[in-house]
Amino acid sequence: MSTDPTIVRIGEAVRRAHQGEREAARAVFAEIWAQIGGDAGDPLHRCTLAHAMADVQDDVREELAWDQRALTAAALLTDDRLAEAGVALPAAGLFPSLHLNLSECYRKLGELDLAREHLRRARATIGALGDDAYGRLIRDGLERVAGALAAEPEQAHPV
Incomplete structure (x- = not known):
């Protein structure tokens, strides 16, 4: 379980999506994306958010764009950064x-x-x-x- 507040907020939005509140989750993800600085933000936050945002898209091209953002950010991550945020993976x-x-x-x-x-x-x-x-x-x-x-x-x- 991550102790990083942004990762926790993303996780809460993911739970909303899993409960069928996709639009609400999308809105929270968009708010967090703006707060973290979008494509210029922390790669861990970008990767996690983009990976989750992709799952709540209704258009496959939008889903693809978010998945590509997640992959780009993941390439910048280290085991140390993940451990620092409390991510076991x-x-x-x-x-x-x-x-x-x-x-x-x-x-x-x-x-x-x-x-x-x-x-x-x-x-x-x-x-x-x-x-x-x-x-x-x-x-x-x-x-x-x-x-x-x-x-x-x-x-x-x-x-």
């Missing part, structure tokens, strides 16, 4: 979920090559997660997206 443990989400967005948009690339990246980083509930959740998500992508035809590549 190592920085490398963020990438499987982030790439999984990007893979799903690209799949929904019909960008199958990009979807497969992010699925590959998610699989390449899955070893950073343990065999706990979170790790199993992400592994199950990888299998679900892999199955959906396997059902899609291969994209033709221009010559």
Whole structure:
């Protein structure tokens, strides 16, 4: 459990989203985003918020944009910064979920090559997660997206 007040507020908004209050959660996320300085804010806050904000979007292109923000911010994080905020996950443990989400967005948009690339990246980083509930959740998500992508035809590549 994080002791960082911004992470706690983001978590509270996530709970609202899970209770079906997506619009209210989106409003809280937008308020926090402005308070943290948006794309110039602390990478941990940006990553956490953007990852959660993506989940409450109704438009897949908006979801993709937030997932991309989360990935960009995650690349700047260190294990020390996460530990300082009371986050037990190592920085490398963020990438499987982030790439999984990007893979799903690209799949929904019909960008199958990009979807497969992010699925590959998610699989390449899955070893950073343990065999706990979170790790199993992400592994199950990888299998679900892999199955959906396997059902899609291969994209033709221009010559």
